[in-house]
Every structure is written in structure tokens, then in C-alpha cells.
Amino acid sequence: MKKTILFAAVLAMASTAMAQTPVYLDNAKPIEERVKDALSRMTLREKINMIHAQSKFSSPGVPRLGIPEVWTTDGPHGIRTEVLWDEWDQAGWTNDSITAFPALTCLAATWDPEMSALYGKSIGEEARFRNKTVLLGPGVNIYRTPLNGRNFEYMGEDPYLSSQMVVPYVKGVQANGVATCVKHYALNNNELNRNNTNPILDERTLREIYLPAFKAAVQEGGTWSIMCSYNLYGGKWLSENDYLLNQVLKKEWGFDGVVISDWGAVHNTEGTIKGGLDLEYGSWTNGLSGGPKNVYDSYFMAQPYMDLIQQGKIGTDELNDKCSRILRMIFRTGMNPNRPFGSINSEAHISAARTIGQNGIVLLKNDAPAKKQPKLLPIDLNKTKKILVVGENAIKMMTVGGGSSSLKAQHEVLLLDGIKARVGNAAEVVYERGYLGDAGGEYNGVVTGQNLKDDRTPEKMIADAVEAAKTADIVLFIGGLNKADHQDAEGADREHLALPYNQDAVINALAAVTKKLAVVIVSGNAVEMPWVKNVPAIVQDWYLGSEAGNSLADVLMGDVNPSGHLPFTYYATLDQCGAHAEGEYPGTVSPTVKGQFFGHEVPVYDMKYNEGLFVGYRYIDKNNLKPTFPFGHGLSYTTFSYGKATVDQKEITANGKVTVTIPVTNTGAREGKEVVQFYVQDVQSSLVRPMKELKGFKKVSIKPGETVNVSVTLDKSALSYYDDTKKAWVAEPGTFNVLVGASSQDIKSTVAFELK
Numbered sequence: 001m002k003k004t005i006l007f008a009a010v011l012a013m014a015s016t017a018m019a020q021t022p023v024y025l026d027n028a029k030p031i032e033e034r035v036k037d038a039l040s041r042m043t044l045r046e047k048i049n050m051i052h053a054q055s056k057f058s059s060p061g062v063p064r065l066g067i068p069e070v071w072t073t074d075g076p077h078g079i080r081t082e083v084l085w086d087e088w089d090q091a092g093w094t095n096d097s098i099t100a101f102p103a104l105t106c107l108a109a110t111w112d113p114e115m116s117a118l119y120g121k122s123i124g125e126e127a128r129f130r131n132k133t134v135l136l137g138p139g140v141n142i143y144r145t146p147l148n149g150r151n152f153e154y155m156g157e158d159p160y161l162s163s164q165m166v167v168p169y170v171k172g173v174q175a176n177g178v179a180t181c182v183k184h185y186a187l188n189n190n191e192l193n194r195n196n197t198n199p200i201l202d203e204r205t206l207r208e209i210y211l212p213a214f215k216a217a218v219q220e221g222g223t224w225s226i227m228c229s230y231n232l233y234g235g236k237w238l239s240e241n242d243y244l245l246n247q248v249l250k251k252e253w254g255f256d257g258v259v260i261s262d263w264g265a266v267h268n269t270e271g272t273i274k275g276g277l278d279l280e281y282g283s284w285t286n287g288l289s290g291g292p293k294n295v296y297d298s299y300f301m302a303q304p305y306m307d308l309i310q311q312g313k314i315g316t317d318e319l320n321d322k323c324s325r326i327l328r329m330i331f332r333t334g335m336n337p338n339r340p341f342g343s344i345n346s347e348a349h350i351s352a353a354r355t356i357g358q359n360g361i362v363l364l365k366n367d368a369p370a371k372k373q374p375k376l377l378p379i380d381l382n383k384t385k386k387i388l389v390v391g392e393n394a395i396k397m398m399t400v401g402g403g404s405s406s407l408k409a410q411h412e413v414l415l416l417d418g419i420k421a422r423v424g425n426a427a428e429v430v431y432e433r434g435y436l437g438d439a440g441g442e443y444n445g446v447v448t449g450q451n452l453k454d455d456r457t458p459e460k461m462i463a464d465a466v467e468a469a470k471t472a473d474i475v476l477f478i479g480g481l482n483k484a485d486h487q488d489a490e491g492a493d494r495e496h497l498a499l500p501y502n503q504d505a506v507i508n509a510l511a512a513v514t515k516k517l518a519v520v521i522v523s524g525n526a527v528e529m530p531w532v533k534n535v536p537a538i539v540q541d542w543y544l545g546s547e548a549g550n551s552l553a554d555v556l557m558g559d560v561n562p563s564g565h566l567p568f569t570y571y572a573t574l575d576q577c578g579a580h581a582e583g584e585y586p587g588t589v590s591p592t593v594k595g596q597f598f599g600h601e602v603p604v605y606d607m608k609y610n611e612g613l614f615v616g617y618r619y620i621d622k623n624n625l626k627p628t629f630p631f632g633h634g635l636s637y638t639t640f641s642y643g644k645a646t647v648d649q650k651e652i653t654a655n656g657k658v659t660v661t662i663p664v665t666n667t668g669a670r671e672g673k674e675v676v677q678f679y680v681q682d683v684q685s686s687l688v689r690p691m692k693e694l695k696g697f698k699k700v701s702i703k704p705g706e707t708v709n710v711s712v713t714l715d716k717s718a719l720s721y722y723d724d725t726k727k728a729w730v731a732e733p734g735t736f737n738v739l740v741g742a743s744s745q746d747i748k749s750t751v752a753f754e755l756k
């Protein structure tokens with residue numbers, strides 16, 4: 001009897017406790033119910049607090065309700081070091097060094113969505129381990145000009161390639177309960193005047209070229225947040241751009257996540273409230289000195305917003321929507337009881353960094369140095385006694401610098417060290433600097449500790465390199481750009497397409513004394529190559545992060561067969577690029593629109609995208625130009641031959657699908673991966689269309705002598721253009737060609753079908 005009473009009492013207590021569990025804390029309840037419940041419990045002050053930063057990289061949750069803070073971090077190549085509360089400078093922690101993954105241009109150059117999934121999973125685990133809510137990345141702004149200082153953080157010039165590559169990254173990160181913040185939405189295609197550029201382009205170009213990767217990240221990747229960019233569109237800052245934020249992103253695409261401002265991208269209160277921004281970060285980012293005192297309360301979305309509500313000038317609908325979105329993100333991340341714990345600098349991550357690097361390196365050229373000799377690469381250590389490495393990028397750390405993507409890597413294998421380690425005692429590896437570039441090695445208090453000073457004159461440096469080259473069996477020139485201002489770095493653009501620091505002179509001098517010269521370009525951008533014909537081998541090496549030297553050595557020595565392909569056109573000259581030949585860059589001062597920056601009036605630069613749709617290879621095709629290397633180009637240590645492309649049906653209807661297949665044979669002596677590219681051509685169209693557009697690709701590994709049938713399936717989305725009068729995607733009936741090849745200028749077979 002007693003037992004029964006006790007049991008009943010316990011049951012009653014338990015059910016009262018259960019009844020008392022607030023809905024927002026009940027993980028079994030759908031997120032939308034929890035969001036609603038949490039919102040209903042919040043005071044006006046708590047809501048206002050939630051929508052703006054409290055420190056450089058964090059914003060409040062609701063402490064009274066146990067709802068955690070939001071902690072953001074850069075992104076996108078590794079988890080940024082911890083910084084001081086109100087400063088950019090690193091906080092000096094000793095447990096925040098991480099794995100640096102290859103830059104996103106390298107990831108795009110793998111043309112392999114599996115590499116992107118591996119990247120997302122690995123960096124997501126590191127972000128989770130470091131207890132971050134939001135990873136500020138990846139970036140998918142289109143490569144409109146090779147001068148953009150931030151191209152290395154993006155995925156190239158093609159909307160289809162970048163869409164395919166961004167989705168697995170997003171999913172991989174978010175599987176860790178960490179939100180991605182896909183950036184910089186939208187049209188932040190130059191760093192010069194990035195705060196006050198107003199791109200002017202037609203709706204069709206916007207939809208077909210500049211938005212698809214963002215749309216894919218939202219609709220296919222399901223990103224939980226997105227970062228609005230600094231620039232304007234249609235004369236309105238992106239942080240208050242009703243059209244791009246409310247109409248397109250939220251209504252049309254159904255985005256239910258959080259729009260976070262780029263750091264300092266917000267300019268006023270009312271416009272921002274209505275314009276669709278949800279979370280304000282980084283206002284007065286210049287060390288918080290440029291703004292008022294008690295700066296976080298003075299954020300545009302802080303006390304000034306509160307005042308408007310209390311004065312009855314504005315309602316709370318927008319505020320509730322912003323908070324609901326932030327709560328939703330918190331339930332998906334910090335309050336997700338199922339999220340894993342993450343890990344950092346694990347063997348798996350280091351190996352992922354190395355593998356992605358190996359798969360992204362592009363062999364641009366590989367000839368024999370002389371008749372009857374084998375191709376210069378890979379280096380045959382059985383026949384090599386002395387390797388000369390020339391160039392600053394062989395010894396320079398590249399994980400530090402370049403802006404917000406700068407990292408504190410637990411280790412970085414320098415290119416020279418990777419080569420030396422791989423060569424071991426098999427040959428002598430000697431080094432010559434060749435030129436002096438950037439001796440700097442510090443970013444926000446993270447120091448490389450490298451001393452890169454050299455007092456020799458440029459002439460002496462070249463003479464020393466040339467002297468050493470005379471006795472070397474092979475010379476590797478390792479140069480390119482770096483992370484200094486006006487190179488591959490945030491906040492400024494490059495000033496020209498040419499290689500900096502006298503490197504052309506060094507390469508020419510080396511080419512004059514040896515035929516066995518391979519040039520390795522470390523960069524996130526195309527560079528001019530006036531010496532291209534005088535050098536038998538050229539390798540595009542990106543910023544490869546922690547394992548940079550190992551990935552490069554793996555490819556140079558032939559342990560790994562290169563398989564990267566260019567995600568952008570390697571222009572021979574700037575005027576091969578539509579943005580420079582026909583469009584405006586950097587733009588002209590707008591007669592009508594004025595800007596505000598840190599409280600000062602600044603000019604706004606109208607920048608006309610007159611080249612329209614003709615970005616990258618689309619412009620090359622239209623004008624029949626010969627770039628140094630075309631979009632999609634990349635060689636292997638083996639060779640492939642292509643058969644005839646076929647379609648499974650000659651006619652399809654509007655909702656039908658067509659599968660295109662081509663046999664590809666490995667005709668060389670070793671296994672290798674080929675990137676088979678499918679470009680669609682609309683034979684007759686009422687609107688002008690690019691000559692062809694990438695609409696499918698597959699990376700396949702093929703054994704020597706083996707033939708693989710490579711297929712892609714195309715549907716209406718691959719055939720459509722955006723009709724801005726109808727405001728809709730249209731696939732016009734008629735003949736379509738599918739051009740299948742190994743690059744945008746190496747088409748092997750074409751097959752046609754009809755859309756009825």
C-alpha cells in the first residue's frame with residue numbers, strides 16, 4: 001500500500017516536472033513551436049539585445065532563459081584565432097591553433113563535390129570543437145575580374161561549378177551543428193571601394209551569373225545564415241536591400257535563416273529594420289574608436305531601434321521576425337542536443353587538407369624539355385642528382401595574412417620543406433631566393449616568426465639563382481602572389497595582372513640557361529605569363545594551408561597524379577576579361593547616390609557591368625580569344641581519349657530529362673582522374689545567349705587501358721535562361737547541343753537533342 005502511494009507521488013511529481021518543461025526547452029517539440037514559445041517569453045530589451053553584437057565576434061542569447069550566445073568565427077579556410085573582446089588583435093590563447101585547409105579556389109579546382117564534403121565535414125568539426133555557432137564562410141562571389149584581391153576565398157567564375165561545390169561544404173559543416181554563413185551576398189566582386197561600389201547590371205545577368213551559387217547554398221545546401229555584403233545594389237546598401245534580402249532571398253528562395261551583416265556593413269536604423277537584415281555585427285569596426293561611446297548600445301539595431309519602438313514610430317513585427325530567425329539558428333546549433341563534439345588538428349583533418357590540396361593542384365603545361373626526352377614532370381628521382389628551388393614562395397608562410405581568412409595554423413609545411421622531406425637522400429635540394437617580395441609575417445598579432453630579410457640587390461639575387469641553375473638537373477621556380485596588400489588579400493585589389501617583384505625577369509633569366517625549368521605559381525588568381533612558351537612545365541599551386549609542401553611534393557614527384565582543373569580563365573591580358581574590355585572597373589562617382597561610412601559622407605562608385613552575361617569563358621567564346629589557359633583546363637601524367645557523345649533520347653518535353661554519355665579511355669601508363677565537362681549550347685534562342693555554358697561535370701578515376709562511360713543527366717534547369725520581362729526561367733523549344741570536353745576550349749564531341 002505504502003509503495004503504491006509513493007509510486008503515485010513520484011509519478012505525479014514527474015508529470016508536474018514534465019508539464020513544467022517549457023516548450024522551447026523540449027527537444028522533442030518541433031523547432032517552430034520552440035521558437036514561438038521562446039519568443040513569447042522574451043522582453044523587448046532581450047529582443048533588441050539579440051539582434052546586434054556584444055563583442056567583435058559574438059552576440060547575446062537570452063541569459064535569463066538559458067538561451068546561449070551566438071559565437072561567430074572566420075572562415076572560410078580554417079577557424080580564426082580567438083581575438084580580444086573589442087579588438088581584431090588575437091587574444092593570445094595558446095589552445096586556438098588549428099588545421100589550415102586549402103583556399104577555396106583550390107577546392108573549386110578539384111571539381112569534386114566529394115572533396116567539398118570532406119572539406120565541410122573537417123572544418124565543421126574544428127569549428128564545433130572551438131565551440132562556434134557560425135562559421136563565416138564559404139564565399140561564392142563570382143570571379144568577375146582577376147584583380148579582385150579576394151578571389152582566393154571564392155570558387156571561380158562559373159555559376160554552375162560554384163553551385164555544385166558550395167552545397168556539400170555547407171552540408172558538411174552544418175552536420176556538426178555549426179551554421180555556415182555564405183558570403184558575401186551579393187555582388188561583392190571587387191575589394192577596391194568595396195564599401196561603396198554600386199554595381200549596375202541587368203536582372204538577367206544577376207540571376208544567371210551572380211546569384212545561382214547563393215541560391216544553391218540556400219535551397220540545396222540549406223545554409224542557416226548568409227552574410228550581406230558591404231556594397232550597394234540598385235543604389236541601396238546590401239544591409240538594407242529589400243529587393244535582394246526580403247524579396248529574393250527570403251520570399252522567393254524561402255530562406256528561413258539569419259542574414260548577418262558583414263562587419264561594419266550597416267549604415268542606418270530604419271532602412272535596416274525594413275530591409276531584411278537580422279543581425280548586426282562589426283559597426284565601427286575600426287577598433288571601436290570611430291563610433292560613439294558604449295558602442296554596442298549605439299548600434300543601429302540597438303538603442304536607436306528601441307527608441308523608435310518606444311516612440312511608437314515603428315512596430316515590432318520585424319523585430320519578432322529577426323529574433324525568430326536567430327532563435328531558429330540557435331536551436332539548430334548551440335541548443336541542438338544531438339550535435340557532435342567536434343575535433344581539432346586530428347590526423348583525419350591533416351590528411352583531408354593534404355588530399356584536397358593534391359586534388360586541386362593544376363598541371364597547366366607539361367612538355368618535354370627537348371626532343372626524345374620524357375615530359376619534365378613528374379621528377380624522376382632515379383635520374384636527378386640536384387634539384388634547384390628558386391623563389392620566395394617556397395619558403396614563405398602563407399596561412400598568415402590576406403585579411404579575415406588569416407589563420408594561426410598548428411603547423412604549415414613550407415613548399416621547400418615538403419620537397420626536401422620527400423626527396424630525402426635521393427638527391428640534393430638547393431635553394432636560391434631569386435627575388436625579394438614581401439618580408440612581412442604578422443597579422444593581428446599572429447606572427448610567423450620568419451625572418452625573410454635579404455640584403456642582396458635584385459641583380460645579385462638573379463645572378464646567384466642563374467649560377468646555381470647551371471649545375472642543376474631540374475629547376476623549380478616557386479613564385480606567384482602572396483597575402484600582402486594588393487596581392488591576394490582583402491581590402492584592396494591587385495593593381496595589374498603581371499607577376500609582382502621582378503619575377504618575370506627571374507624566370508626569363510632561368511629559362512635562358514636551362515630547358516629543365518618548371519614554374520609553380522602560388523596564387524588564388526590568374527597571372528600574366530609572358531614567358532609561357534619558354535618554359536616546358538607550369539603548375540598552378542594554390543594556398544594549400546597546413547599541408548602545402550606535402551601536397552605539392554606529392555604531385556611534383558608523381559606520388560599523386562594531378563587532376564585539378566582551372567575554375568577560372570587564365571587571361572593572357574586584362575582586356576581578354578569582359579569586365580575590363582567592356583565593363584567598368586573600378587567605376588565612376590555616382591551623381592545621385594551618396595554614402596555614409598563611419599559617419600562621414602563618402603562617394604558611391606557606380607560600376608557598370610556592361611559585359612553582362614559574358615564573364616570568363618563566356619566572353620572568351622564570344623570574341624574567339626586565346627587565353628593563356630582556358631577555364632576547365634588541367635593536365636594529367638596520363639592521357640585520355642574521348643569517344644563519341646550520345647544521348648538516350650533525341651527529343652524531350654519540357655519536364656523531361658536527357659542523359660548524355662561519353663566513353664573516356666585512359667590511354668597512358670598510369671591511373672588518373674579526368675574531369676569530364678558538359679557544356680550546353682542553345683542553337684537558336686530569342687535572347688542572346690553565351691556560346692555555351694557548363695551544366696554538368698564528373699570527375700572519374702580511370703585505370704590504364706580502361707574505358708569508362710561518363711554520363712550526366714540534364715533537365716530544364718540546364719536549358720533555361722532568365723527572361724527578365726517575364727521574370728521567369730524559360731527553356732525555349734528547339735535544338736540544343738551538348739559539347740563534351742576536357743576544358744572549355746578542348747571540346748571532344750558534340751551531340752544534339754530537341755526540346756519539344
Ligand code: BGC
Nearest residue numbers: 074075136183184262263404
Ligand atoms: C569580411 C568578412 C569577415 C568579417 C569578419 C569582414 O571584413 O569581409 O568576410 O567574415 O570581416 O572578420
